[in-house]
Amino acid sequence: MIGGPEFTSQQGNTQKSRLSVMVPRPFPFPLDYCFFSSLPPGTFVMVPLGRKEIMGCVWDSDWREALPVDFRPELPERVFELSRLKDIHHVVEHIPLLPKSLRRFIDWLAAYTLSPPGMVLAIALRVPLAGGFRPITGWIANPGKPLSESRLTLARRAVMEAASPVEALSTAALSKKSGSSASVIKALGAQGLLKEVPLMAEWEGGKPDSYCHPPVLSDEQEQSASVLRERVNEQKYSVTLLEGVTGSGKTEVYFEALAASLEQGKQILVLLPEIALTTQWMERFTARFGVEPAVWHSDLGIKKRREVWQGVASGDVSVVVGARSALFLPFTRLGLIIVDEEHESTFKQEEGVLYNGRDMAIVRARLVEAPVILVSATPSLETIANVEQGRYFHEKLHVRHGGAQFPEISLIDMKKEGPERGLFLSSFLCESVEKTLVRKEQAMLFLNRRGYAPLTLCRACGYRLQCPHCTAWLVEHRARGRMACHYCEYTQPIPIHCPECQAEHSLVPIGPGVERIEEEAKIRFPGARILSMVSDTLTTPAATQEAVRQIAEGEVDLVIGTQIVAKGWHFPNLTLVGIVDADLGLGGGDLRAGERTMQLLHQVSGRAGRGEKPGHVMLQSYVGDHPVMQALLHNDIDRYMQQEAALRKPGFWPPYGRLAALIISSAHEKLADNTAHALAMEAPQGESVQVLGPAPAPLALFRGQHRRRLLLRTRRSLAVQPLIRHWLERVKLSHDVRITIDIDPVSFM
Numbered sequence: 001m002i003g004g005p006e007f008t009s010q011q012g013n014t015q016k017s018r019l020s021v022m023v024p025r026p027f028p029f030p031l032d033y034c035f036f037s038s039l040p041p042g043t044f045v046m047v048p049l050g051r052k053e054i055m056g057c058v059w060d061s062d063w064r065e066a067l068p069v070d071f072r073p074e075l076p077e078r079v080f081e082l083s084r085l086k087d088i089h090h091v092v093e094h095i096p097l098l099p100k101s102l103r104r105f106i107d108w109l110a111a112y113t114l115s116p117p118g119m120v121l122a123i124a125l126r127v128p129l130a131g132g133f134r135p136i137t138g139w140i141a142n143p144g145k146p147l148s149e150s151r152l153t154l155a156r157r158a159v160m161e162a163a164s165p166v167e168a169l170s171t172a173a174l175s176k177k178s179g180s181s182a183s184v185i186k187a188l189g190a191q192g193l194l195k196e197v198p199l200m201a202e203w204e205g206g207k208p209d210s211y212c213h214p215p216v217l218s219d220e221q222e223q224s225a226s227v228l229r230e231r232v233n234e235q236k237y238s239v240t241l242l243e244g245v246t247g248s249g250k251t252e253v254y255f256e257a258l259a260a261s262l263e264q265g266k267q268i269l270v271l272l273p274e275i276a277l278t279t280q281w282m283e284r285f286t287a288r289f290g291v292e293p294a295v296w297h298s299d300l301g302i303k304k305r306r307e308v309w310q311g312v313a314s315g316d317v318s319v320v321v322g323a324r325s326a327l328f329l330p331f332t333r334l335g336l337i338i339v340d341e342e343h344e345s346t347f348k349q350e351e352g353v354l355y356n357g358r359d360m361a362i363v364r365a366r367l368v369e370a371p372v373i374l375v376s377a378t379p380s381l382e383t384i385a386n387v388e389q390g391r392y393f394h395e396k397l398h399v400r401h402g403g404a405q406f407p408e409i410s411l412i413d414m415k416k417e418g419p420e421r422g423l424f425l426s427s428f429l430c431e432s433v434e435k436t437l438v439r440k441e442q443a444m445l446f447l448n449r450r451g452y453a454p455l456t457l458c459r460a461c462g463y464r465l466q467c468p469h470c471t472a473w474l475v476e477h478r479a480r481g482r483m484a485c486h487y488c489e490y491t492q493p494i495p496i497h498c499p500e501c502q503a504e505h506s507l508v509p510i511g512p513g514v515e516r517i518e519e520e521a522k523i524r525f526p527g528a529r530i531l532s533m534v535s536d537t538l539t540t541p542a543a544t545q546e547a548v549r550q551i552a553e554g555e556v557d558l559v560i561g562t563q564i565v566a567k568g569w570h571f572p573n574l575t576l577v578g579i580v581d582a583d584l585g586l587g588g589g590d591l592r593a594g595e596r597t598m599q600l601l602h603q604v605s606g607r608a609g610r611g612e613k614p615g616h617v618m619l620q621s622y623v624g625d626h627p628v629m630q631a632l633l634h635n636d637i638d639r640y641m642q643q644e645a646a647l648r649k650p651g652f653w654p655p656y657g658r659l660a661a662l663i664i665s666s667a668h669e670k671l672a673d674n675t676a677h678a679l680a681m682e683a684p685q686g687e688s689v690q691v692l693g694p695a696p697a698p699l700a701l702f703r704g705q706h707r708r709r710l711l712l713r714t715r716r717s718l719a720v721q722p723l724i725r726h727w728l729e730r731v732k733l734s735h736d737v738r739i740t741i742d743i744d745p746v747s748f749m
């Protein structure tokens, strides 16, 4: 295919092989190169590209045929002769082959999301490409240099006795084995008695032990655990939903499946939605299996990443707990994938390659014939539909562990019982907090909104402070003294004058953010020790860990926070949860607004009463008869989900149909409009296809880009990928416009 027009320098290419090489660049397919010998797919190589040399990976020649027919991208017609191809410069030693199952996963994900496969490969190569993949120094006894023992000090002799002529040891390992220092080893290297060889860094995390601390499971837990163990032992692809109320011991149960997979010598991947907020999970894992798991997420330093990447490739790492990008680790014997909190929308990657981590976990597992366990207290409608249609198995835990009851839930009608203007905590809620504190128990106030106030308005002229780059209000962050856009990085000082009418001190905060609730709580509960849990302050895992410790050890009376507090925390003395604005997530035209609000509020509610004392949840709402509030109030989530299903079925909304969004963005508003209209004119047509739009996106201006949206909706039987590929071919696009394709969109901004 592409390889450049120049002839290669070598004369006569008769001996050479043509090789496909995937490079981490946005080409729609691998490029062709030649090499003097054949190389197995998965080999890392350095190749020329333009005037640069970059690293790529030898790809399977039949990569396209391995994809489902609908997903196969068009290939260029022109195929360069072998003699015109450029040479692979050299093979990158020391990086193990990229496993076949990962190569197929990359192709699959790229084809499904209509992304260039090279950009998907780039995610997988983040570690090697970051220059992170440097071999460490290993030592072997140089067989060419016989020992003349007389000249060796004791320390040197110890090293030579510890060194092997075949198996390389790292400096650290050799030092440990011989009891001699690194400088002694280096000196022997200089002397030529030891030979330096490149070595993969070794995983020093230790092996999890299935038998370390097995729990005593309840009958119900044991039943589910044994089913899951069996699924693991089958060693074939299957998906099981593990559903159970918060506190029912889902984690304990899936740990049993994990233990079974360890027993088989397999590698296990656990995906968690927000890996930085999982200190309690890590502690539980360590208590159960004796060592920490390998952790993988984007905030990890390069050194740690390299260790994990190499450990996974070498097979030394057997358990990885990670964010969605852990799906791209080079597992060689993946035996089980667990997706905890499978309903979480944060599994969707919303930048770059847009993919859903939960769905792709299932693809990844299918490609290696491994079972998947999806875990949730409030499974997504997608997963429920898959269970109903017989595609997924279902295990359910009905009771909380140790006899804890699910908290009692009550509704506060803010229309009748709301506080006076400018305050946000009703007297009912305040009294309950006070009583809880008197009983020496802990309370939590939840409001999923960062900052002090979501909107700042001029009392004199009505002007609202807005982000200059986005369709968004600026949110006051009083503690930081700044107004911030929650969509881009823009911030500015809090103004004294109205930018519009210049009136002084006329700007007033409207509505509550979590900082404002904290301010109110300080006045209402003067003696209480208050801790705020917000991403603005808990910026590191260590900070989160410290906050969690303070709560768990009773150094805090009242916790106030955003969705961070909803995570799977276990605080046995926390008995009251107050939801400051239960209606918050219901606004906007989002398909899943109700479902998601229900899931989030249920999860927060689940923080109350996890120990022996009963819990209580109070929902402050203006729309008490909304189905979401009623579902929470009567703890009847199944019925709510059935109602949701009934709403989505007739119009073929997901999961009963497919959606794909086209987001057109440009710095020029007119161009965005024209392109959107041109696309609409050429939109695919048919009985089971519908195109909605174009319409300005809710975030019509984002980082200075004007955005328009088109939404494609089809029946499930129809693949959207070929439709979109052909659709885009029919429209000529200007360079100043970008089209983002979002298959199975989760966000409708």
Ligand code: ADP
Binding pocket: 215, 216, 217, 218, 221, 244, 245, 246, 247, 248, 249, 250, 251, 252, 253, 401, 568, 570
């Ligand atoms: P879920 O994930 O369903 O919310 P967890 O697995 O977090 O539930 O369990 C809730 C609490 O109960 C945890 O502290 C957990 O350690 C404890 N627990 C659950 N099952 C058992 C068990 N069989 N033995 C001991 N503790 C258990």
Ligand code: ZN
Binding pocket: 467, 468, 469, 470, 472, 485, 486, 487, 488, 489, 490, 703
């Ligand atoms: Zn902005």
